[in-house]
Amino acid sequence: MRSVKVSVAREKLEQDILAVAKRLFAQRGYGGVSLDHIAKAVGASKQNLLYYFPSKEELYRRVLHGVLDVWLSYMDALSQRPDDPEQAIREYIAGKLRFSREHPDDSRVYANEVISGAPIFATEIAERVIPALQADVAIFNRWAERGLCRQVDGRHLMVLLWASTQVYADWSSQISLVLGKKELGDDDFAAAEALIVDMVLRTVLLAPQRPEAPV
């Protein structure tokens, strides 16, 4: 009984640390954050942090693992509808934009790591991310072979899909400035989704051409 309560409390603090660390790593990158920053933001001592996580790098690695779990969970839309490219693409774009909307810090932590050339997480990316992306590329290629869509370069199409959706998390501060708003709202994500879906479907789907999208 007691051991359960203790373990629950321990679990909670551990999750709090991970959440706060994620936010700070997103904002300032691995080298820009100290254990003391994280500890103070979570209301614990630096030494207590090191009781839960053996080192700063291990804490960062745990954060990145959590980020990847969330990221990949939003990315399985393509395989869910193996015979319907249009609906699969619509759901894929919607899902990736929802990730940017709901987990911007996850996106930023991952972006920081990739921009740095993934010095710490290269192995995990190669083992978990690349296979997922290549599977999606393969789905595009299979659609093309079966005549369900046009022949496009699935690899670069995939790059464009990440780029154009994740930018609404990673670059939200600058996009807000361009839109003249304090922060992005549901309407902005809806407009982004409409444009990206329209562009991709125009490019990927076979004729007959789709009607003009509403302005």
Next chain:
Amino acid sequence: MRSVKVSVAREKLEQDILAVAKRLFAQRGYGGVSLDHIAKAVGASKQNLLYYFPSKEELYRRVLHGVLDVWLSYMDALSQRPDDPEQAIREYIAGKLRFSREHPDDSRVYANEVISGAPIFATEIAERVIPALQADVAIFNRWAERGLCRQVDGRHLMVLLWASTQVYADWSSQISLVLGKKELGDDDFAAAEALIVDMVLRTVLLAPQRPEAPV
């Protein structure tokens, strides 16, 4: 005479410091780089660095100013062809991809700053970048009003254009992994350009529809 030689040598070291600092800030972000790292990489002492630049933040600011100069110089394609949307868009995409190809570290330094919410460079971004972007959006809107292209949301189209071109600098490590290469080559940038141009023109240009792009 002597003062000229001295000033030239001074100028050269200053430029060397800025170049090395740019590379390191791109890789590890502002907080992940120390003056000592930069000094050692440039073959000078940390104290000598502080003779040329009054502080770390001022050095970083100078790097960012240089980055912005380069970035903006690649971005004036739209206004060069005010009556030809297709050619303007082609040149704009080509220019932005050339920037990613030729100045990846510039792109990464800027990306790092934006992801962090632009804590240091917010003012300069608001004064130099946002007006340039809004001018480009205005050009899109004018084309639409004059019936030269379809009504699209110029702001989100602009976001998509940055995102899909800068990703080839900022995310080059991961894109290389997906493509199964050590690093990106001219052919990869050409393939990216073909896809992005095709997608954007399909979306922006008026009917009659363009023929299928070559695979």
Next chain:
DNA sequence: GTCTATAGCCCGATAGAC
């Protein structure tokens, strides 16, 4: 302009009391 020396602080990590 470049050097040595150093101030004063923050860093990650460990030891040991309770």
Next chain:
DNA sequence: GTCTATCGGGCTATAGAC
């Protein structure tokens, strides 16, 4: 589990000799 204390080192920046 959380605390105080502390180690050894790196950090930005300054002072002053040459």
